Amino acid sequence: MADVAQWPAVLRNGRALLGLFVFLLLFLVAAAAPLLAPHDPLEQDLVNSFLPPFWRPDADPQFLFGTDSLGRDIFSRLIYGARIAFIVAVVAASLVCVLGTMLGLLSGYYGGWIDTGISRLVDVWMSFPPVLLSIVLAAVIGAGLQAVIIAIVVVDWTRFCRIVRAEVLVQREQDYVTAALTMGLGRPHIMLREILPNILPTLAVLYSLEMGIAIIVEAILSFVGLSVASDAPTWGGLIQEGRLYINQAWWLLALPVGCIIVTVLGLNALGDGLRESLDPVLRR
Amino acid sequence: MNALLEISGLHLEIAGPSGWQPILRGVDLALPAGMVHGLVGESGAGKTMVAKAVLGIQPERSRISEGAIRFEGQDITHLGGNVRRALFGRGMALIPQDPMSALNPVVRIETQMLDVLRLHLDLSRDSAREAALRLLSDVHIRKPERVLRLYPHELSGGMRQRVLIANAFACKPKLIIADEPTTALDVTVQRQILRLIKDLQATSNTALLFVTHDLGVVAKICDWVSVLHAGRVVESASVEEVFRAPRHEYTRALFAATPRYDRPGESLHPVPPALIARLNDEAAAYDAARAGRLSDA
Amino acid sequence: MPLGYIGKRLAMAIPTLFGVAVVVFVLLRVVPGDPIAMMLPPGARADDIERLRALYGLNHPIVEQFGRWLLDLVTGNFGTSISLHQGVFGLIMSRLPATLELALAALVVATAAGVLFGVAAAYWRGRWPEVAVDALTGLGMAIPDFLWALLLVLALGVLLPVLPISGRIDPRTEISFVTEFYLAESFVRGEFAVAGSLLAHMVLPVAALALPLTAAISRILKGAINEAMSQDYILMARVKGFSKARIVWREALRNALVPAVTLSGVQFTFLIGGTVLVERIFGYPGIGNMAIGAVIDRDLPLIQGIVLIFAVLFIVVNLLVDMTYVAINPRIRHG
Numbered sequence: 003m004a005d006v007a008q009w010p011a012v013l014r015n016g017r018a019l020l021g022l023f024v025f026l027l028l029f030l031v032a033a034a035a036p037l038l039a040p041h042d043p044l045e046q047d048l049v050n051s052f053l054p055p056f057w058r059p060d061a062d063p064q065f066l067f068g069t070d071s072l073g074r075d076i077f078s079r080l081i082y083g084a085r086i087a088f089i090v091a092v093v094a095a096s097l098v099c100v101l102g103t104m105l106g107l108l109s110g111y112y113g114g115w116i117d118t119g120i121s122r123l124v125d126v127w128m129s130f131p132p133v134l135l136s137i138v139l140a141a142v143i144g145a146g147l148q149a150v151i152i153a154i155v156v157v158d159w160t161r162f163c164r165i166v167r168a169e170v171l172v173q174r175e176q177d178y179v180t181a182a183l184t185m186g187l188g189r190p191h192i193m194l195r196e197i198l199p200n201i202l203p204t205l206a207v208l209y210s211l212e213m214g215i216a217i218i219v220e221a222i223l224s225f226v227g228l229s230v231a232s233d234a235p236t237w238g239g240l241i242q243e244g245r246l247y248i249n250q251a252w253w254l255l256a257l258p259v260g261c262i263i264v265t266v267l268g269l270n271a272l273g274d275g276l277r278e279s280l281d282p283v284l285r286r
Numbered sequence: 287m288n289a290l291l292e293i294s295g296l297h298l299e300i301a302g303p304s305g306w307q308p309i310l311r312g313v314d315l316a317l318p319a320g321m322v323h324g325l326v327g328e329s330g331a332g333k334t335m336v337a338k339a340v341l342g343i344q345p346e347r348s349r350i351s352e353g354a355i356r357f358e359g360q361d362i363t364h365l366g367g368n369v370r371r372a373l374f375g376r377g378m379a380l381i382p383q384d385p386m387s388a389l390n391p392v393v394r395i396e397t398q399m400l401d402v403l404r405l406h407l408d409l410s411r412d413s414a415r416e417a418a419l420r421l422l423s424d425v426h427i428r429k430p431e432r433v434l435r436l437y438p439h440e441l442s443g444g445m446r447q448r449v450l451i452a453n454a455f456a457c458k459p460k461l462i463i464a465d466e467p468t469t470a471l472d473v474t475v476q477r478q479i480l481r482l483i484k485d486l487q488a489t490s491n492t493a494l495l496f497v498t499h500d501l502g503v504v505a506k507i508c509d510w511v512s513v514l515h516a517g518r519v520v521e522s523a524s525v526e527e528v529f530r531a532p533r534h535e536y537t538r539a540l541f542a543a544t545p546r547y548d549r550p551g552e553s554l555h556p557v558p559p560a561l562i563a564r565l566n567d568e569a570a571a572y573d574a575a576r577a578g579r580l581s582d583a
Numbered sequence: 584m585p586l587g588y589i590g591k592r593l594a595m596a597i598p599t600l601f602g603v604a605v606v607v608f609v610l611l612r613v614v615p616g617d618p619i620a621m622m623l624p625p626g627a628r629a630d631d632i633e634r635l636r637a638l639y640g641l642n643h644p645i646v647e648q649f650g651r652w653l654l655d656l657v658t659g660n661f662g663t664s665i666s667l668h669q670g671v672f673g674l675i676m677s678r679l680p681a682t683l684e685l686a687l688a689a690l691v692v693a694t695a696a697g698v699l700f701g702v703a704a705a706y707w708r709g710r711w712p713e714v715a716v717d718a719l720t721g722l723g724m725a726i727p728d729f730l731w732a733l734l735l736v737l738a739l740g741v742l743l744p745v746l747p748i749s750g751r752i753d754p755r756t757e758i759s760f761v762t763e764f765y766l767a768e769s770f771v772r773g774e775f776a777v778a779g780s781l782l783a784h785m786v787l788p789v790a791a792l793a794l795p796l797t798a799a800i801s802r803i804l805k806g807a808i809n810e811a812m813s814q815d816y817i818l819m820a821r822v823k824g825f826s827k828a829r830i831v832w833r834e835a836l837r838n839a840l841v842p843a844v845t846l847s848g849v850q851f852t853f854l855i856g857g858t859v860l861v862e863r864i865f866g867y868p869g870i871g872n873m874a875i876g877a878v879i880d881r882d883l884p885l886i887q888g889i890v891l892i893f894a895v896l897f898i899v900v901n902l903l904v905d906m907t908y909v910a911i912n913p914r915i916r917h918g
Contacts, residue, residue, distance in 0.1 A: 122598075122602070125599055126599055126602035126603060126606065127606075129599055129602075129603055129894045129897045129898055130603070130606075130890065130893070130894055130897070131852070131853075131855055131856025131859065131893050131897065132853075132856055133856045133857065133859050133860060134856055134859050134874060134889075134890060134893055135890075137859070137874070137875065137878050138878055138886060138890060141878040141879070141881065141886075214725075218727055218730075222729060222860060225729075225860070226860075226863075226875055226878070226879070227879060228878075228879075241733065245733075245736075245864075248736065248737070248740075248741050249741060252737055252741050252742065255733060255736075255737060256737055259730060259733050259734065259737070262730065263726055263730060266725060266726070267722075267725050267726070270725045341822055343818060343821060343822060368826075371824045371825075371826065372824075373824075374822055374823060374824030375823065375824045379822070379823075380819065380822045382815065382818075382819060384815060387814060387815035387816060388815045388816055388818075388819045389816055389819075390816045390820075390834055390837070390838065391816075391838065391913070391914065392837045392838050392841065392911070392912070392913055393834075393837060401823075401825075402823050402824075405823070405824060405825065406824065437913045437914075439913075439914055450819075453823070
């Protein structure tokens with residue numbers, strides 16, 4: 003335990019550690035939301051609306067970050083917003099990972115018309131501005147968390163697909179693949195049991211970045227009013243509300259923006275740190 | 287005696303995983319103006335490093351811990367910055383080994399030549415262009431106006447090397463360092479280029495420090511030769527002497543390992559490992575002695 | 584020959600455009616909820632709904648609808664907006680110039696700043712300016728343009744109100760424009776006060792759009808310059824006696840631009856998409872803002888038209904990037 007040099011490279015990388023910390027913090031806040039939040043995020047109290055946050059002299063100690071236009075506790079809403087952010091991040095990133103990786107593997111390993119077909123599809127797909135596409139999709143599919151997640155997956159699977167395909171093309175030429183072929187192992191086996199484990203570091207990096215992207219897309223969608231039911235507190239929804247009262251209570255906008263920035267920066271740091279520490283190990 | 291270039295006791299080390307590795311061990315060399323001095327040795331002997339040290343472009347993780355390099359009487363060993371820059375062009379120039387990578391791929395030949403001429407000779411654009419055309423015909427490039435407009439990748443290897451030679455001689459420097467300038471070329475082109483360098487050197491009376499691993503080249507072009515092994519000069523004499531009666535064992539071993547066109551059918555003998563081992567021991571002894579000397583001081 | 588290269592790219596763009604058209608068409612026919620019924624007051628009679636549906640051509644078989652739609656597109660008829668009751672094409676054309684002005688301004692700013700920062704980071708490699716630039720660009724790239732927009736609104740619009748945060752021009756300005764290219768026109772007509780007001784309103788949205796792109800260009804360029812600096816011809820340039828500044832600016836940069844342009848081109852397409860939210864946040868009357876409104880109102884024809892225009896813009900930008908790449912890479916130009 004004392005000899006840091008023995009730890010796996012990942013844990014020795016400063017950025018990865020920072021990112022991991024942010025991720026775990028998000029997870030804890032999300033999981034323990036009911037315990038951490040001092041108030042019910044939906045509870046309105048019109049008498050106590052627009053109470054200022056703790057750094058102002060006229061703040062109410064009961065409401066750490068103050069209240070919004072309907073008297074709801076900002077702190078509790080931020081915490082429950084973290085919960086939704088986490089769920090969206092993990093679920094969306096996982097689905098994107100699975101879909102994109104599958105198509106990337108198929109495209110890269112089998113080649114031929116499968117590759118051409120999928121690559122054309124990716125090209126067309128990537129001609130759409132992602133923001134616009136996700137908004138249109140969410141409008142099409144309707145409101146709700148599932149819609150948001152589906153929109154994220156539909157818009158961003160190409161990211162995984164392209165990178166995985168490129169990796170597979172490289173791995174395909176490696177000796178261990180030739181060895182496996184000469185041992186008579188079938189193509190699906192090689193794809194899943196030989197190549198896939200070798201691209202896991204890349205997937206880990208992409209996954210962390212994708213979580214950040216998912217959180218941002220969710221924020222965008224709820225900012226535009228297309229996410230979960232308007233009552234439930236999402237960070238994007240808090241931003242949208244905060245914008246309306248920016249002149250009276252600027253912290254209503256600043257706080258959720260701050261939360262998103264910290265989370266996204268942390269997840270990006272995790273991705274960068276993973277890339278740095280895992281890359282040379284496996285590229286040898 | 288004031289030679290144009292004097293290297294005395296040059297000791298150069300490179301930073302390695304286990305400390306400083308000596309590359310040059312007390313190299314001595316004197317090059318008078320207008321003469322051609324060959325630096326011969328196998329790869330790794332340090333001959334390119336001598337050339338780089340003279341030009342001041344040795345790798346960053348290296349240091350000259352002992353010795354001196356004097357150019358025109360001035361100590362330039364640790365010279366850097368603008369003072370060093372002032373030496374280039376009219377003081378010394380380089381003919382590099384790889385003509386492909388030594389030319390900027392996205393810039394026309396004309397610009398690459400004019401830049402040098404205008405920087406050092408302070409010529410107007412038109413005079414510089416005329417000078418460039420003359421230089422190109424000096425190096426036997428046909429249709430120089432056409433070549434000026436081209437990009438490096440549109441020229442053959444031989445032509446690129448001629449352009450680089452032209453650039454080196456452009457400002458009539460006192461010293462030109464040629465770092466294996468024919469190694470990257472076809473055999474048929476090598477002879478032409480060598481002859482070209484020899485002719486240009488003779489006409490302009492430029493001193494030439496010629497780095498090569500090929501004794502045949504030395505015979506053709508050099509007046510004096512120094513043989514290097516493991517960063518030490520094992521023999522240094524006029525070309526006549528060395529070729530007639532090489533004194534050091536290693537020099538003789540090099541000759542024995544070199545195919546000779548005038549004695550075909552002669553069997554080749556690789557340099558005996560025992561000799562190499564002995565030379566390496568001598569190098570190690572040198573290092574130890576030096577370490578001892580330094581710690582005593 | 585470069586023309587062949589461009590021609591190939593153009594030819595490849597056509598099927599991509601077609602694919603885009605198909606996707607747009609399909610996507611918006613899958614709308615749950617009846618946009619027609621939404622247009623009429625509640626309690627409308629069934630045959631009223633049917634007549635309106637026929638008016639919009641939504642009662643024909645799907646394939647026929649697609650065919651008619653394609654034909655319409657090619658002749659410039661993008662249909663009529665359900666929510667704004669005007670021709671979609673006209674609406675888009677009236678708002679497009681505002682967005683183009685923003686996007687171009689952001690591109691110019693981002694390129695200039697990106698090049699400066701990139702060159703600085705490469706020139707002072709290993710020293711503090713490089714570290715500083717890396718930290719700043721890290722932030723710039725991690726935070727998306729709409730969050731920058733919100734931060735700028737907070738910082739320079741509310742907390743320290745120095746710049747306008749809404750609209751394109753001071754509403755009190757009395758001037759009637761001939762074209763929709765307000766900024767260009769005001770300069771051409773010498774109306775510098777008006778131009779000033781226009782520029783003031785553009786500062787924050789352009790900054791928000793340009794920040795991520797600046798960071799990307801700076802990073803990419805720094806990497807490309809460092810890569811070029813390790814090449815032999817740079818060593819030769821040193822031996823030829825050129826100063827470091829000159830080597831970085833004239834020798835290395837030229838080589839670095841080649842890969843940098845392609846990579847940056849991709850980033851620029853993100854900027855175009857970014858106009859959607861940034862315009863919304865700043866109340867800037869461009870097509871991005873209109874897009875969000877259209878989506879919220881479920882205005883099919885308008886959504887279709889805007890998404891198509893965006894896709895076309897994307898493809899055009901990609902083509903321009905390709906052409907620029909060909910222009911600056913002599914190896915492709917001269918085969």
